[in-house]
Amino acid sequence: MKKWWMTLGLSAALAAAAPVFAAGNVQLSHDGLTIGLITDMAGPYAALEGPGSELAAKMAIEDFGGKIDGKPIKLMVGDNQNKPDVASAIVRRWIDQDHVDMLVGLGNSSVALAVQALASDKHVITMAADSGTTELTEDRCTKYGIHYVYDTHALAAGTGTAVVKQGGDSWYFITVDYAFGHSLEEDTAAVVRKLGGKVVGQVLHPLDTTDFSSYLLRAQASKAKVIALANTGDNFVNAVKQAHEFQITQHGQQLVGMLVFVNGVKSLGLETAQGLQFTGAWYWDQNAKSRAWAERFHKRLGVMPNYGQAGVYSAVLTYLNAVTEAGTVDADKVRDVLGKTDINDMFVSHGKILPNGLMLHDMFLMKVKTPAESHGDWDLLKVMATIPGKDAFLPLSASKCKLVKASNG
Known part of the structure:
Protein backbone atom coordinates (compact mmCIF):
# COMPACT_ATOMS: atom_id res chain seq x y z
CA MET A 1 0.00 0.00 0.00
CA LYS A 2 1.47 3.28 -1.07
CA LYS A 3 1.57 5.89 1.69
CA TRP A 4 2.47 9.53 1.70
CA TRP A 5 3.21 11.50 4.79
CA MET A 6 5.75 14.03 5.84
CA THR A 7 6.52 16.27 8.77
CA LEU A 8 7.47 19.88 8.21
CA GLY A 9 8.84 22.55 10.49
CA LEU A 10 8.27 25.94 8.89
CA SER A 11 9.29 29.38 10.02
CA ALA A 12 9.05 31.94 7.22
CA ALA A 13 6.77 34.90 7.87
CA LEU A 14 5.79 36.61 4.63
CA ALA A 15 4.92 40.23 4.11
CA ALA A 16 1.61 39.35 2.50
CA ALA A 17 0.44 37.34 5.51
CA ALA A 18 -3.04 37.87 6.92
CA PRO A 19 -3.21 39.57 10.34
CA VAL A 20 -2.76 37.12 13.19
CA PHE A 21 -2.77 37.17 16.96
CA ALA A 22 0.62 37.37 18.66
CA ALA A 23 1.64 33.81 19.53
CA GLY A 24 2.68 33.44 23.15
CA ASN A 25 1.85 31.57 26.37
CA VAL A 26 -0.07 28.83 24.60
CA GLN A 27 -0.61 25.53 26.41
CA LEU A 28 0.51 22.80 24.02
CA SER A 29 -0.17 19.07 24.41
CA HIS A 30 3.38 18.16 23.32
CA ASP A 31 6.54 19.76 21.97
CA GLY A 32 4.89 21.91 19.32
CA LEU A 33 1.61 21.88 17.41
CA THR A 34 0.81 19.34 14.69
CA ILE A 35 -1.68 19.65 11.85
CA GLY A 36 -2.62 16.65 9.71
CA LEU A 37 -3.70 17.03 6.07
CA ILE A 38 -5.76 14.10 4.78
CA THR A 39 -5.97 14.30 0.98
CA ASP A 40 -5.80 12.47 -2.34
CA MET A 41 -2.17 12.60 -3.43
CA ALA A 42 -2.26 10.38 -6.52
CA GLY A 43 -5.86 9.45 -7.39
CA PRO A 44 -8.70 11.02 -9.40
CA TYR A 45 -8.90 14.04 -7.09
CA ALA A 46 -5.16 14.68 -6.73
CA ALA A 47 -5.22 17.71 -9.04
CA LEU A 48 -8.03 19.24 -6.97
CA GLU A 49 -6.52 18.46 -3.57
CA GLY A 50 -3.14 16.74 -3.15
CA PRO A 51 0.04 18.79 -3.68
CA GLY A 52 -1.99 22.00 -4.00
CA SER A 53 -3.66 21.50 -0.63
CA GLU A 54 -0.28 20.61 0.87
CA LEU A 55 1.21 23.86 -0.42
CA ALA A 56 -1.78 25.85 0.84
CA ALA A 57 -1.36 24.42 4.34
CA LYS A 58 2.38 25.15 4.25
CA MET A 59 1.71 28.74 3.19
CA ALA A 60 -0.72 29.23 6.07
CA ILE A 61 1.84 27.94 8.57
CA GLU A 62 4.54 30.13 7.06
CA ASP A 63 2.31 33.20 7.10
CA PHE A 64 1.49 32.56 10.74
CA GLY A 65 5.20 32.57 11.50
CA GLY A 66 6.04 28.87 11.57
CA LYS A 67 6.00 28.64 15.37
CA ILE A 68 3.58 28.97 18.24
CA ASP A 69 4.84 29.97 21.67
CA GLY A 70 8.36 29.38 20.34
CA LYS A 71 7.60 25.77 19.37
CA PRO A 72 7.44 24.47 15.77
CA ILE A 73 4.19 24.02 13.88
CA LYS A 74 4.38 20.72 12.02
CA LEU A 75 2.41 19.52 9.02
CA MET A 76 1.79 15.83 8.34
CA VAL A 77 0.39 14.77 4.96
CA GLY A 78 -1.48 11.50 4.42
CA ASP A 79 -2.76 10.00 1.16
CA ASN A 80 -6.30 8.76 1.82
CA GLN A 81 -6.38 6.81 -1.49
CA ASN A 82 -10.10 7.74 -1.49
CA LYS A 83 -10.71 4.89 0.96
CA PRO A 84 -12.30 5.47 4.38
CA ASP A 85 -10.42 2.56 5.97
CA VAL A 86 -7.04 3.79 4.72
CA ALA A 87 -7.71 7.32 5.93
CA SER A 88 -8.98 6.09 9.30
CA ALA A 89 -5.86 4.00 9.86
CA ILE A 90 -3.62 7.00 9.14
CA VAL A 91 -5.64 9.30 11.38
CA ARG A 92 -5.78 6.83 14.26
CA ARG A 93 -1.99 6.46 14.19
CA TRP A 94 -1.47 10.21 13.92
CA ILE A 95 -3.68 10.96 16.91
CA ASP A 96 -2.46 8.12 19.12
CA GLN A 97 1.24 8.27 18.27
CA ASP A 98 2.01 11.65 16.72
CA HIS A 99 -0.31 13.84 18.81
CA VAL A 100 -2.02 15.55 15.87
CA ASP A 101 -4.01 18.55 17.12
CA MET A 102 -6.19 19.28 14.08
CA LEU A 103 -7.10 17.62 10.77
CA VAL A 104 -7.83 19.48 7.54
CA GLY A 105 -8.71 18.67 3.91
CA LEU A 106 -10.17 15.15 4.53
CA GLY A 107 -10.96 14.30 0.86
CA ASN A 108 -14.07 12.74 -0.60
CA SER A 109 -17.28 12.61 1.41
CA SER A 110 -17.07 8.96 2.42
CA VAL A 111 -13.55 9.51 3.72
CA ALA A 112 -14.51 12.76 5.46
CA LEU A 113 -17.45 11.18 7.29
CA ALA A 114 -15.25 8.38 8.60
CA VAL A 115 -12.41 10.70 9.63
CA GLN A 116 -14.73 13.24 11.27
CA ALA A 117 -16.40 10.54 13.37
CA LEU A 118 -13.08 9.00 14.45
CA ALA A 119 -11.46 12.34 15.26
CA SER A 120 -14.49 13.53 17.21
CA ASP A 121 -14.37 10.43 19.40
CA LYS A 122 -10.79 11.41 20.22
CA HIS A 123 -11.61 15.12 20.74
CA VAL A 124 -9.72 16.37 17.67
CA ILE A 125 -11.03 19.21 15.48
CA THR A 126 -11.56 18.50 11.78
CA MET A 127 -11.95 21.18 9.10
CA ALA A 128 -13.32 19.68 5.87
CA ALA A 129 -12.27 21.70 2.81
CA ASP A 130 -12.65 19.08 0.06
CA SER A 131 -15.86 17.28 1.02
CA GLY A 132 -19.38 17.96 -0.18
CA THR A 133 -21.99 15.93 1.69
CA THR A 134 -24.30 17.84 4.02
CA GLU A 135 -24.24 14.84 6.36
CA LEU A 136 -21.08 16.34 7.89
CA THR A 137 -23.22 19.04 9.49
CA GLU A 138 -26.58 17.31 9.56
CA ASP A 139 -27.41 13.79 10.79
CA ARG A 140 -23.74 12.96 11.32
CA CYS A 141 -22.58 16.27 12.74
CA THR A 142 -20.08 16.21 15.59
CA LYS A 143 -18.95 18.65 18.25
CA TYR A 144 -15.50 19.03 16.69
CA GLY A 145 -16.37 18.74 12.99
CA ILE A 146 -16.30 21.86 10.81
CA HIS A 147 -17.41 21.95 7.16
CA TYR A 148 -15.49 24.88 5.76
CA VAL A 149 -15.73 25.45 1.99
CA TYR A 150 -18.91 24.18 0.27
CA ASP A 151 -21.59 21.54 0.55
CA THR A 152 -24.05 19.90 -1.81
CA HIS A 153 -26.95 22.07 -0.62
CA TRP A 282 -14.02 31.37 -4.47
CA TYR A 283 -12.12 32.34 -7.60
CA TRP A 284 -8.49 33.37 -7.70
CA ASP A 285 -9.20 36.52 -9.74
CA GLN A 286 -12.22 37.83 -7.85
CA ASN A 287 -10.46 40.61 -5.89
CA ALA A 288 -7.05 42.07 -5.03
CA LYS A 289 -6.49 39.85 -1.95
CA SER A 290 -7.39 36.66 -3.80
CA ARG A 291 -5.12 37.60 -6.71
CA ALA A 292 -2.15 38.39 -4.48
CA TRP A 293 -2.40 35.08 -2.64
CA ALA A 294 -3.02 33.10 -5.83
CA GLU A 295 0.03 34.60 -7.53
CA ARG A 296 2.22 33.48 -4.59
CA PHE A 297 0.73 30.00 -4.89
CA HIS A 298 1.26 29.95 -8.68
CA LYS A 299 4.94 30.89 -8.37
CA ARG A 300 5.53 27.81 -6.21
CA LEU A 301 3.37 25.19 -7.95
CA GLY A 302 2.90 26.49 -11.49
CA VAL A 303 -0.92 26.40 -11.37
CA MET A 304 -3.59 28.63 -9.94
CA PRO A 305 -5.34 27.40 -6.79
CA ASN A 306 -8.94 26.27 -6.67
CA TYR A 307 -11.43 27.07 -3.93
CA GLY A 308 -10.78 23.87 -2.01
CA GLN A 309 -7.08 24.66 -1.78
CA ALA A 310 -7.79 28.28 -0.85
CA GLY A 311 -10.11 26.91 1.83
CA VAL A 312 -7.32 24.74 3.27
CA TYR A 313 -5.14 27.84 3.64
CA SER A 314 -7.92 29.79 5.31
CA ALA A 315 -8.90 26.92 7.61
CA VAL A 316 -5.33 26.34 8.85
CA LEU A 317 -4.73 30.04 9.51
CA THR A 318 -8.12 30.43 11.19
CA TYR A 319 -7.37 27.45 13.44
CA LEU A 320 -3.93 28.76 14.41
CA ASN A 321 -5.37 32.17 15.26
CA ALA A 322 -8.05 30.48 17.39
CA VAL A 323 -5.46 28.41 19.27
CA THR A 324 -3.54 31.57 20.06
CA GLU A 325 -6.63 33.42 21.25
CA ALA A 326 -7.72 30.43 23.33
CA GLY A 327 -4.23 30.08 24.78
CA THR A 328 -4.40 26.30 24.39
CA VAL A 329 -4.83 23.48 21.89
CA ASP A 330 -7.67 22.06 24.00
CA ALA A 331 -10.32 21.21 21.39
CA ASP A 332 -13.29 22.40 23.44
CA LYS A 333 -11.77 25.82 24.09
CA VAL A 334 -10.54 26.23 20.52
CA ARG A 335 -13.92 25.22 19.11
CA ASP A 336 -15.56 27.82 21.35
CA VAL A 337 -13.28 30.53 19.95
CA LEU A 338 -13.90 29.35 16.37
CA GLY A 339 -17.64 29.66 16.91
CA LYS A 340 -17.21 33.31 17.91
CA THR A 341 -14.74 34.28 15.17
CA ASP A 342 -15.61 36.64 12.32
CA ILE A 343 -13.47 35.14 9.54
CA ASN A 344 -12.01 37.64 7.08
CA ASP A 345 -9.14 36.76 4.77
CA MET A 346 -8.30 36.15 1.10
CA PHE A 347 -10.88 33.35 0.96
CA VAL A 348 -13.93 34.63 2.78
CA SER A 349 -15.55 37.82 4.06
CA HIS A 350 -17.39 37.64 7.38
CA GLY A 351 -17.46 33.87 7.57
CA LYS A 352 -19.15 32.38 10.62
CA ILE A 353 -18.88 28.84 12.00
CA LEU A 354 -22.33 27.75 13.18
CA PRO A 355 -23.20 25.34 16.03
CA ASN A 356 -23.57 22.43 13.57
CA GLY A 357 -20.05 23.06 12.23
CA LEU A 358 -21.06 24.72 8.96
CA MET A 359 -18.92 27.71 8.01
CA LEU A 360 -21.51 30.14 6.64
CA HIS A 361 -20.26 32.38 3.83
CA ASP A 362 -21.21 33.70 0.41
Whole structure:
Protein backbone atom coordinates (compact mmCIF):
# COMPACT_ATOMS: atom_id res chain seq x y z
CA MET A 1 0.00 0.00 0.00
CA LYS A 2 1.47 3.28 -1.07
CA LYS A 3 1.57 5.89 1.69
CA TRP A 4 2.47 9.53 1.70
CA TRP A 5 3.21 11.50 4.79
CA MET A 6 5.75 14.03 5.84
CA THR A 7 6.52 16.27 8.77
CA LEU A 8 7.47 19.88 8.21
CA GLY A 9 8.84 22.55 10.49
CA LEU A 10 8.27 25.94 8.89
CA SER A 11 9.29 29.38 10.02
CA ALA A 12 9.05 31.94 7.22
CA ALA A 13 6.77 34.90 7.87
CA LEU A 14 5.79 36.61 4.63
CA ALA A 15 4.92 40.23 4.11
CA ALA A 16 1.61 39.35 2.50
CA ALA A 17 0.44 37.34 5.51
CA ALA A 18 -3.04 37.87 6.92
CA PRO A 19 -3.21 39.57 10.34
CA VAL A 20 -2.76 37.12 13.19
CA PHE A 21 -2.77 37.17 16.96
CA ALA A 22 0.62 37.37 18.66
CA ALA A 23 1.64 33.81 19.53
CA GLY A 24 2.68 33.44 23.15
CA ASN A 25 1.85 31.57 26.37
CA VAL A 26 -0.07 28.83 24.60
CA GLN A 27 -0.61 25.53 26.41
CA LEU A 28 0.51 22.80 24.02
CA SER A 29 -0.17 19.07 24.41
CA HIS A 30 3.38 18.16 23.32
CA ASP A 31 6.54 19.76 21.97
CA GLY A 32 4.89 21.91 19.32
CA LEU A 33 1.61 21.88 17.41
CA THR A 34 0.81 19.34 14.69
CA ILE A 35 -1.68 19.65 11.85
CA GLY A 36 -2.62 16.65 9.71
CA LEU A 37 -3.70 17.03 6.07
CA ILE A 38 -5.76 14.10 4.78
CA THR A 39 -5.97 14.30 0.98
CA ASP A 40 -5.80 12.47 -2.34
CA MET A 41 -2.17 12.60 -3.43
CA ALA A 42 -2.26 10.38 -6.52
CA GLY A 43 -5.86 9.45 -7.39
CA PRO A 44 -8.70 11.02 -9.40
CA TYR A 45 -8.90 14.04 -7.09
CA ALA A 46 -5.16 14.68 -6.73
CA ALA A 47 -5.22 17.71 -9.04
CA LEU A 48 -8.03 19.24 -6.97
CA GLU A 49 -6.52 18.46 -3.57
CA GLY A 50 -3.14 16.74 -3.15
CA PRO A 51 0.04 18.79 -3.68
CA GLY A 52 -1.99 22.00 -4.00
CA SER A 53 -3.66 21.50 -0.63
CA GLU A 54 -0.28 20.61 0.87
CA LEU A 55 1.21 23.86 -0.42
CA ALA A 56 -1.78 25.85 0.84
CA ALA A 57 -1.36 24.42 4.34
CA LYS A 58 2.38 25.15 4.25
CA MET A 59 1.71 28.74 3.19
CA ALA A 60 -0.72 29.23 6.07
CA ILE A 61 1.84 27.94 8.57
CA GLU A 62 4.54 30.13 7.06
CA ASP A 63 2.31 33.20 7.10
CA PHE A 64 1.49 32.56 10.74
CA GLY A 65 5.20 32.57 11.50
CA GLY A 66 6.04 28.87 11.57
CA LYS A 67 6.00 28.64 15.37
CA ILE A 68 3.58 28.97 18.24
CA ASP A 69 4.84 29.97 21.67
CA GLY A 70 8.36 29.38 20.34
CA LYS A 71 7.60 25.77 19.37
CA PRO A 72 7.44 24.47 15.77
CA ILE A 73 4.19 24.02 13.88
CA LYS A 74 4.38 20.72 12.02
CA LEU A 75 2.41 19.52 9.02
CA MET A 76 1.79 15.83 8.34
CA VAL A 77 0.39 14.77 4.96
CA GLY A 78 -1.48 11.50 4.42
CA ASP A 79 -2.76 10.00 1.16
CA ASN A 80 -6.30 8.76 1.82
CA GLN A 81 -6.38 6.81 -1.49
CA ASN A 82 -10.10 7.74 -1.49
CA LYS A 83 -10.71 4.89 0.96
CA PRO A 84 -12.30 5.47 4.38
CA ASP A 85 -10.42 2.56 5.97
CA VAL A 86 -7.04 3.79 4.72
CA ALA A 87 -7.71 7.32 5.93
CA SER A 88 -8.98 6.09 9.30
CA ALA A 89 -5.86 4.00 9.86
CA ILE A 90 -3.62 7.00 9.14
CA VAL A 91 -5.64 9.30 11.38
CA ARG A 92 -5.78 6.83 14.26
CA ARG A 93 -1.99 6.46 14.19
CA TRP A 94 -1.47 10.21 13.92
CA ILE A 95 -3.68 10.96 16.91
CA ASP A 96 -2.46 8.12 19.12
CA GLN A 97 1.24 8.27 18.27
CA ASP A 98 2.01 11.65 16.72
CA HIS A 99 -0.31 13.84 18.81
CA VAL A 100 -2.02 15.55 15.87
CA ASP A 101 -4.01 18.55 17.12
CA MET A 102 -6.19 19.28 14.08
CA LEU A 103 -7.10 17.62 10.77
CA VAL A 104 -7.83 19.48 7.54
CA GLY A 105 -8.71 18.67 3.91
CA LEU A 106 -10.17 15.15 4.53
CA GLY A 107 -10.96 14.30 0.86
CA ASN A 108 -14.07 12.74 -0.60
CA SER A 109 -17.28 12.61 1.41
CA SER A 110 -17.07 8.96 2.42
CA VAL A 111 -13.55 9.51 3.72
CA ALA A 112 -14.51 12.76 5.46
CA LEU A 113 -17.45 11.18 7.29
CA ALA A 114 -15.25 8.38 8.60
CA VAL A 115 -12.41 10.70 9.63
CA GLN A 116 -14.73 13.24 11.27
CA ALA A 117 -16.40 10.54 13.37
CA LEU A 118 -13.08 9.00 14.45
CA ALA A 119 -11.46 12.34 15.26
CA SER A 120 -14.49 13.53 17.21
CA ASP A 121 -14.37 10.43 19.40
CA LYS A 122 -10.79 11.41 20.22
CA HIS A 123 -11.61 15.12 20.74
CA VAL A 124 -9.72 16.37 17.67
CA ILE A 125 -11.03 19.21 15.48
CA THR A 126 -11.56 18.50 11.78
CA MET A 127 -11.95 21.18 9.10
CA ALA A 128 -13.32 19.68 5.87
CA ALA A 129 -12.27 21.70 2.81
CA ASP A 130 -12.65 19.08 0.06
CA SER A 131 -15.86 17.28 1.02
CA GLY A 132 -19.38 17.96 -0.18
CA THR A 133 -21.99 15.93 1.69
CA THR A 134 -24.30 17.84 4.02
CA GLU A 135 -24.24 14.84 6.36
CA LEU A 136 -21.08 16.34 7.89
CA THR A 137 -23.22 19.04 9.49
CA GLU A 138 -26.58 17.31 9.56
CA ASP A 139 -27.41 13.79 10.79
CA ARG A 140 -23.74 12.96 11.32
CA CYS A 141 -22.58 16.27 12.74
CA THR A 142 -20.08 16.21 15.59
CA LYS A 143 -18.95 18.65 18.25
CA TYR A 144 -15.50 19.03 16.69
CA GLY A 145 -16.37 18.74 12.99
CA ILE A 146 -16.30 21.86 10.81
CA HIS A 147 -17.41 21.95 7.16
CA TYR A 148 -15.49 24.88 5.76
CA VAL A 149 -15.73 25.45 1.99
CA TYR A 150 -18.91 24.18 0.27
CA ASP A 151 -21.59 21.54 0.55
CA THR A 152 -24.05 19.90 -1.81
CA HIS A 153 -26.95 22.07 -0.62
CA ALA A 154 -25.07 25.24 -1.61
CA LEU A 155 -24.06 23.79 -4.99
CA ALA A 156 -27.64 22.74 -5.69
CA ALA A 157 -29.15 26.02 -4.53
CA GLY A 158 -26.84 28.05 -6.76
CA THR A 159 -26.64 26.08 -9.99
CA GLY A 160 -30.01 24.33 -9.79
CA THR A 161 -31.88 27.57 -9.23
CA ALA A 162 -30.07 29.45 -12.01
CA VAL A 163 -30.53 26.72 -14.64
CA VAL A 164 -34.22 26.09 -13.92
CA LYS A 165 -34.98 29.82 -14.02
CA GLN A 166 -33.28 29.94 -17.42
CA GLY A 167 -35.69 27.29 -18.74
CA GLY A 168 -33.86 24.08 -17.88
CA ASP A 169 -36.81 22.38 -16.24
CA SER A 170 -36.20 18.69 -17.06
CA TRP A 171 -33.09 16.97 -15.69
CA TYR A 172 -31.15 13.74 -16.11
CA PHE A 173 -28.36 12.98 -13.60
CA ILE A 174 -25.08 11.16 -14.22
CA THR A 175 -23.96 10.59 -10.65
CA VAL A 176 -20.81 9.22 -9.02
CA ASP A 177 -21.79 6.30 -6.80
CA TYR A 178 -20.78 7.28 -3.25
CA ALA A 179 -21.95 9.62 -0.50
CA PHE A 180 -21.01 12.88 -2.27
CA GLY A 181 -22.76 12.01 -5.55
CA HIS A 182 -25.90 10.76 -3.82
CA SER A 183 -26.11 13.87 -1.66
CA LEU A 184 -25.50 16.22 -4.59
CA GLU A 185 -28.14 14.56 -6.77
CA GLU A 186 -30.67 14.50 -3.93
CA ASP A 187 -30.17 18.16 -3.05
CA THR A 188 -30.25 19.33 -6.67
CA ALA A 189 -33.33 17.26 -7.52
CA ALA A 190 -35.12 18.83 -4.55
CA VAL A 191 -34.33 22.32 -5.87
CA VAL A 192 -35.46 21.41 -9.40
CA ARG A 193 -38.78 20.00 -8.17
CA LYS A 194 -39.38 22.91 -5.79
CA LEU A 195 -39.09 25.30 -8.74
CA GLY A 196 -41.55 23.28 -10.82
CA GLY A 197 -39.09 21.21 -12.81
CA LYS A 198 -38.82 17.43 -13.03
CA VAL A 199 -36.17 14.72 -12.96
CA VAL A 200 -36.66 12.29 -15.85
CA GLY A 201 -33.91 9.85 -14.97
CA GLN A 202 -30.51 9.11 -13.49
CA VAL A 203 -27.62 6.66 -13.71
CA LEU A 204 -24.83 5.88 -11.26
CA HIS A 205 -21.18 5.38 -12.22
CA PRO A 206 -18.18 4.10 -10.20
CA LEU A 207 -15.57 6.58 -8.96
CA ASP A 208 -12.87 5.14 -11.24
CA THR A 209 -14.93 5.42 -14.45
CA THR A 210 -13.12 6.67 -17.56
CA ASP A 211 -15.63 5.73 -20.29
CA PHE A 212 -18.88 7.70 -20.01
CA SER A 213 -20.26 6.85 -23.44
CA SER A 214 -23.05 4.53 -22.25
CA TYR A 215 -24.14 6.97 -19.53
CA LEU A 216 -24.17 9.89 -21.95
CA LEU A 217 -26.16 7.95 -24.54
CA ARG A 218 -28.82 7.16 -21.91
CA ALA A 219 -28.95 10.82 -20.93
CA GLN A 220 -29.21 11.87 -24.56
CA ALA A 221 -32.05 9.40 -25.19
CA SER A 222 -33.97 10.76 -22.18
CA LYS A 223 -34.60 14.04 -24.07
CA ALA A 224 -34.03 15.92 -20.81
CA LYS A 225 -33.20 19.59 -21.35
CA VAL A 226 -30.40 19.36 -18.76
CA ILE A 227 -27.78 16.65 -18.28
CA ALA A 228 -26.34 17.18 -14.80
CA LEU A 229 -22.92 15.77 -13.92
CA ALA A 230 -23.08 15.03 -10.18
CA ASN A 231 -19.38 14.23 -9.99
CA THR A 232 -16.07 16.09 -10.10
CA GLY A 233 -12.36 15.77 -10.80
CA ASP A 234 -11.28 13.37 -13.55
CA ASN A 235 -14.85 12.03 -13.76
CA PHE A 236 -16.17 15.46 -14.67
CA VAL A 237 -13.41 16.20 -17.17
CA ASN A 238 -13.79 12.87 -18.95
CA ALA A 239 -17.59 13.16 -19.09
CA VAL A 240 -17.48 16.67 -20.57
CA LYS A 241 -14.86 15.71 -23.17
CA GLN A 242 -16.94 12.75 -24.29
CA ALA A 243 -20.15 14.80 -24.32
CA HIS A 244 -18.37 17.27 -26.58
CA GLU A 245 -17.39 14.42 -28.93
CA PHE A 246 -21.03 13.28 -29.04
CA GLN A 247 -22.09 16.89 -29.79
CA ILE A 248 -24.69 16.71 -27.03
CA THR A 249 -24.96 20.46 -26.53
CA GLN A 250 -25.07 21.04 -30.29
CA HIS A 251 -28.22 18.89 -30.36
CA GLY A 252 -29.98 21.13 -27.85
CA GLN A 253 -29.32 19.61 -24.44
CA GLN A 254 -27.53 21.64 -21.77
CA LEU A 255 -24.60 20.12 -19.87
CA VAL A 256 -24.29 21.24 -16.24
CA GLY A 257 -21.37 20.57 -13.91
CA MET A 258 -22.51 20.41 -10.30
CA LEU A 259 -19.00 20.58 -8.78
CA VAL A 260 -16.51 22.33 -11.04
CA PHE A 261 -13.01 23.57 -10.22
CA VAL A 262 -10.76 25.88 -12.20
CA ASN A 263 -8.34 22.96 -12.72
CA GLY A 264 -11.02 21.04 -14.61
CA VAL A 265 -11.83 24.02 -16.82
CA LYS A 266 -8.13 24.45 -17.59
CA SER A 267 -7.84 20.77 -18.51
CA LEU A 268 -10.87 20.94 -20.80
CA GLY A 269 -9.90 24.18 -22.52
CA LEU A 270 -12.24 27.08 -23.19
CA GLU A 271 -13.26 25.79 -26.61
CA THR A 272 -14.85 22.77 -24.91
CA ALA A 273 -15.94 24.26 -21.58
CA GLN A 274 -17.16 27.73 -22.67
CA GLY A 275 -20.55 28.75 -21.33
CA LEU A 276 -20.61 26.16 -18.55
CA GLN A 277 -22.31 27.53 -15.42
CA PHE A 278 -21.61 26.33 -11.90
CA THR A 279 -21.49 27.41 -8.28
CA GLY A 280 -18.20 27.87 -6.45
CA ALA A 281 -16.88 29.22 -3.17
CA TRP A 282 -14.02 31.37 -4.47
CA TYR A 283 -12.12 32.34 -7.60
CA TRP A 284 -8.49 33.37 -7.70
CA ASP A 285 -9.20 36.52 -9.74
CA GLN A 286 -12.22 37.83 -7.85
CA ASN A 287 -10.46 40.61 -5.89
CA ALA A 288 -7.05 42.07 -5.03
CA LYS A 289 -6.49 39.85 -1.95
CA SER A 290 -7.39 36.66 -3.80
CA ARG A 291 -5.12 37.60 -6.71
CA ALA A 292 -2.15 38.39 -4.48
CA TRP A 293 -2.40 35.08 -2.64
CA ALA A 294 -3.02 33.10 -5.83
CA GLU A 295 0.03 34.60 -7.53
CA ARG A 296 2.22 33.48 -4.59
CA PHE A 297 0.73 30.00 -4.89
CA HIS A 298 1.26 29.95 -8.68
CA LYS A 299 4.94 30.89 -8.37
CA ARG A 300 5.53 27.81 -6.21
CA LEU A 301 3.37 25.19 -7.95
CA GLY A 302 2.90 26.49 -11.49
CA VAL A 303 -0.92 26.40 -11.37
CA MET A 304 -3.59 28.63 -9.94
CA PRO A 305 -5.34 27.40 -6.79
CA ASN A 306 -8.94 26.27 -6.67
CA TYR A 307 -11.43 27.07 -3.93
CA GLY A 308 -10.78 23.87 -2.01
CA GLN A 309 -7.08 24.66 -1.78
CA ALA A 310 -7.79 28.28 -0.85
CA GLY A 311 -10.11 26.91 1.83
CA VAL A 312 -7.32 24.74 3.27
CA TYR A 313 -5.14 27.84 3.64
CA SER A 314 -7.92 29.79 5.31
CA ALA A 315 -8.90 26.92 7.61
CA VAL A 316 -5.33 26.34 8.85
CA LEU A 317 -4.73 30.04 9.51
CA THR A 318 -8.12 30.43 11.19
CA TYR A 319 -7.37 27.45 13.44
CA LEU A 320 -3.93 28.76 14.41
CA ASN A 321 -5.37 32.17 15.26
CA ALA A 322 -8.05 30.48 17.39
CA VAL A 323 -5.46 28.41 19.27
CA THR A 324 -3.54 31.57 20.06
CA GLU A 325 -6.63 33.42 21.25
CA ALA A 326 -7.72 30.43 23.33
CA GLY A 327 -4.23 30.08 24.78
CA THR A 328 -4.40 26.30 24.39
CA VAL A 329 -4.83 23.48 21.89
CA ASP A 330 -7.67 22.06 24.00
CA ALA A 331 -10.32 21.21 21.39
CA ASP A 332 -13.29 22.40 23.44
CA LYS A 333 -11.77 25.82 24.09
CA VAL A 334 -10.54 26.23 20.52
CA ARG A 335 -13.92 25.22 19.11
CA ASP A 336 -15.56 27.82 21.35
CA VAL A 337 -13.28 30.53 19.95
CA LEU A 338 -13.90 29.35 16.37
CA GLY A 339 -17.64 29.66 16.91
CA LYS A 340 -17.21 33.31 17.91
CA THR A 341 -14.74 34.28 15.17
CA ASP A 342 -15.61 36.64 12.32
CA ILE A 343 -13.47 35.14 9.54
CA ASN A 344 -12.01 37.64 7.08
CA ASP A 345 -9.14 36.76 4.77
CA MET A 346 -8.30 36.15 1.10
CA PHE A 347 -10.88 33.35 0.96
CA VAL A 348 -13.93 34.63 2.78
CA SER A 349 -15.55 37.82 4.06
CA HIS A 350 -17.39 37.64 7.38
CA GLY A 351 -17.46 33.87 7.57
CA LYS A 352 -19.15 32.38 10.62
CA ILE A 353 -18.88 28.84 12.00
CA LEU A 354 -22.33 27.75 13.18
CA PRO A 355 -23.20 25.34 16.03
CA ASN A 356 -23.57 22.43 13.57
CA GLY A 357 -20.05 23.06 12.23
CA LEU A 358 -21.06 24.72 8.96
CA MET A 359 -18.92 27.71 8.01
CA LEU A 360 -21.51 30.14 6.64
CA HIS A 361 -20.26 32.38 3.83
CA ASP A 362 -21.21 33.70 0.41
CA MET A 363 -21.05 31.47 -2.67
CA PHE A 364 -20.75 32.56 -6.31
CA LEU A 365 -22.46 31.67 -9.57
CA MET A 366 -19.73 31.42 -12.20
CA LYS A 367 -19.55 30.96 -15.95
CA VAL A 368 -16.70 29.74 -18.13
CA LYS A 369 -15.45 32.42 -20.51
CA THR A 370 -15.32 32.10 -24.26
CA PRO A 371 -11.85 32.01 -25.87
CA ALA A 372 -12.40 35.59 -27.05
CA GLU A 373 -13.12 36.79 -23.50
CA SER A 374 -9.96 35.29 -22.01
CA HIS A 375 -6.80 37.39 -21.68
CA GLY A 376 -4.43 34.86 -20.14
CA ASP A 377 -3.73 31.19 -19.45
CA TRP A 378 -5.75 31.17 -16.22
CA ASP A 379 -8.29 33.85 -17.15
CA LEU A 380 -11.03 31.23 -17.39
CA LEU A 381 -14.08 32.28 -15.37
CA LYS A 382 -16.33 35.21 -14.66
CA VAL A 383 -18.41 35.68 -11.52
CA MET A 384 -22.03 36.19 -12.58
CA ALA A 385 -23.64 36.65 -9.18
CA THR A 386 -22.99 36.52 -5.46
CA ILE A 387 -25.21 34.09 -3.56
CA PRO A 388 -25.54 35.21 0.08
CA GLY A 389 -24.64 32.47 2.53
CA LYS A 390 -28.13 32.52 4.04
CA ASP A 391 -29.56 31.66 0.60
CA ALA A 392 -26.89 29.12 -0.35
CA PHE A 393 -26.68 26.94 2.75
CA LEU A 394 -29.32 25.07 4.72
CA PRO A 395 -30.63 27.36 7.50
CA LEU A 396 -30.13 26.31 11.10
CA SER A 397 -33.90 26.32 11.53
CA ALA A 398 -34.08 23.36 9.13
CA SER A 399 -31.03 21.53 10.46
CA LYS A 400 -31.27 17.97 11.76
CA CYS A 401 -28.02 18.28 13.71
CA LYS A 402 -28.45 17.38 17.37
CA LEU A 403 -26.02 20.16 18.33
CA VAL A 404 -28.37 22.80 16.94
CA LYS A 405 -31.24 21.51 19.05
CA ALA A 406 -28.98 21.52 22.10
CA SER A 407 -27.80 25.10 21.46
CA ASN A 408 -31.43 26.21 21.21
CA GLY A 409 -32.17 24.76 24.61
